[in-house]
Amino acid sequence: MEHDVLLQMTDICKEFPGVKALDHVSLTVKRGTVHALMGENGAGKSTLMKCLFGMYSKDQGQILLEGKEVDFKTSKEALETGVAMVHQELNQALKRNVMDNIWLGRYPKTAGIAVDEKKMYKDTMAVFKDIGIEVDPRRIMSTMPVSQRQMVEIAKAVSFHSKVIVFDEPTSSLTQEEVEHLFKIINMLRDRGCGIIYISHKMEEILRISDEVTIMRDGTWIATKPASELTMEMIIKLMVGRELGSRFPEKTNVPGELALEVEHLSGMYSDLEDVSFKVRQGEIIGLAGLDGSGRTEVLENIFGIATKKSGTIKLHGKEVMNRNARESIKNGFALLTEERRATGIFGILTIRENTVISSLKKHLKGSFYLSNKSMREDTDWSVKAMRIKTPSQDTQIRSLSGGNQQKVILGRWMLTEPEVLLLDEPTRGIDVGAKYEIYQLIIDLAKKGKIVIMVSSEMPELLGVCDRILVMSGGRLAGEVSAKEATQEEIMTHAAKYV
Template sequence: MANDVLLQMTDICKQFPGVKALDGVSLTVRRGTVHALMGENGAGKSTLMKCLFGIYEKNSGTIELEGKEVNFKTSKEALENGVAMVHQELNQALKRTVMENLWLGRYPLKFANCIDEKKMYKDSLALFEKLGVHVNPRTVMSTMPVSQRQMVEIAKAVSYDAKVIVFDEPTSSLTETEVEHLFRIINMLRDQGCGIIYISHKMEEILRISDDVTIMRDGQWIATEPASQLTMEKIIKLMVGRELTNRFPPKTNTPGEVALEVEGLTAMYSHVCDVSFRLRKGEILGIAGLDGSGRTEVLENIFGIATRKSGTLRLDGREVHNRRATESIKNGFALLTEERRATGIFGILNIRENTVISSLKKYLKGGLLSEKEMKKDTDWAIQAMRIKTPTQETKIRSLSGGNQQKVILGRWLLTDPEVLLLDEPTRGIDVGAKYEIYQLIIDLACRGKAVIMVSSEMPELLGVCDRILVMSGGRLAGEVDAANTSQEEIMTLAAKYA
């Protein structure tokens, strides 16, 4: 019925220099429903939503909200008219408190320009109580894990009493418990008549939470169908335009002799304590655990971007200190960080500069950088990672999140590391690109490289890794053989010291 239509986007086109990001895309969101938006990285999902939210100006097409044509010029205008968006990449004032971030730009005032902090605190508590979020409004944002910051961003979107809320990869940083919590919030909003647009690559979530699903490919609309009539196989075929029967490549690597020995690793400024393990050449070692278990901190302490209190690292039997990132790279280590926007990409630089920045010494010829060699290696990275970009000179910040991730992975592969540390390597990446990254990881292991991979997705760890270490409360709770374990066994270990 026409009066059920909350949002109607018709024939939306958006052109960037050298690329047509959206080509006549239409989207209909019904009141009181969850409408999933799916597609490979670079399909145009986030671009479409940014046109709705006033971040990008569309070139043509119409947007109607409750039957009235709208054309928001800024995100502030969108918010004031009942459209909110939880972005994939968090963009928060990290040195400010939770409540300051929640009410930024709309602080409650006592008189004149004096902020009413008491009311701001009270309103924040009331919002969190309504949503069941357990966060102190006076906590400084930078002191919280990514998952809690994500929940704050979700609470902020809800606080606008929006008619339409866009969730762009909302669960990419959340634990299973937090995902369940988010789904309860979404169901509450749906019951209140809100229209939810849900962007995710996690098909199990899509099939569970959605009423309708729209699939995009290469900037075009492909299909819109009721979620009840879709299967994972059908979604994949529509997304990638081909059959993708296996989620994981065949494992062809064979672990050899010990490459890395970690003994008694204890962190100075986190709760990681007395972690010991061995990593073999040609092995893919997974690290599982609940959020806050110390998974990321283990990688950061090995790589030297977090301070070790005690512990020993040996590479091929030789002790290495890895006191800072430059020393670690020199010693043959590479780290792909979890938060690509904050600690991965150089947003103002182009793709070539982002790709070669960790390997600049090898391009020096007579005191000058060889443009020819840098172009050649960047071409290799673009081909190997299937990065969707008009040119090497394109600014990395204009790429989709998944394509940014591919550039960073290509950067580290060019350093030819002996030990590759991967923290959530497929976060926010579509199913087709995930397969390609899994294949790259396995190929590296086949060449004798040693890989440690942290992931929140247990099927990923079970499908790619040889062994899995399980962290709990900053300690190593156990070790399992990936081929002979279950998600239940891993979860039991993860809760051991939590």
């Protein structure tokens, strides 16, 4: 059937100081279709969507919604006109409950004064039923996992009767089962005539769910093609402008002697129970498992930001206490967190400040002064080593793409010269080119004798980068496999053991 045009963005331009973020980009979304938007980090995908959604004002170009020109000044205006966006980095009122988050700014009132809690509950349940999600409307947001909070965000978009819904990296923190549910919801919305814009780096997903694919590179439009005509290789070539021989670099690290021993680790406030494993010098260990299996908790307990109930950690045969982050850093541990927007970056600070913040001691001149020269040198090393795309060291980190923010944080930790690197979803929401660079960095670090323990939801990534994979299930260690010989099925079997 012929789909009519729902949204048309033509010749959109947007400049930031020192960066041309969008250069005459056009996008046409038809009613009742899923239109994927792809490109490396920094290609301009999120910027284009922010111009649509009223978060940025475009410098030039035109946006037509159902044939009428629109120019939203705020995201509230966009929502009320029928354009919704489900963000990758969720921006929610975490201390409030689910239904407050959905109806914020448009509460149903009794007699126009008091909030009608009953109606709000009923309306929330109706939306949830409509899209088949089970969440208690009275639950406080901060007590829910990221995946459920995301479902609330989707429900909010649906409650506005949106015509166009943008999904920005919606599956980056979802389990396979949750991804299937999300796809069901997206297909249902598509069948109702919604136009879905889907931003993702996961090629398999894109090819499975999209009708059309638009590819951007360095702020420009490269191609729009039917998904059925594309292959993964073609997409990568269009995205990076070069052939990417393989998804993973060659493994050149050779594990040496026994270096780290974790014995009977149990968490005080988590399900983590009696986890023991050993890691050799220069070895990359993967932690696999479903959401809530205890993967992240293992890292947080080792790093001392979660209280452990019992267990010992030994580095080179000597017990380390790691009672808090400062102590852990002193003992040679570093942790890259999954929620980088909330716990990783200082958004209003510059690249340089974000880079040197964990290693300020080495830049002290006398007792009070920080040496600008040495901070610049270290940041310069980090920008080059991590291949960070930025106009200058003085750029605010929040204006960088997600992948480049991730590289800044990795660079920050490298400058503390850690022996043990704990990485939680190091490539979450990062494009294929930047992923390759981060894999290379991880392998190079292991080659220098560093110990790397990484959590990832992407099994091909664990199999491609790690030496061994430990599989968590229900807070316990359910199995261990060699990355060279294991299959995804084998990992999944272990992952389901104690669920």
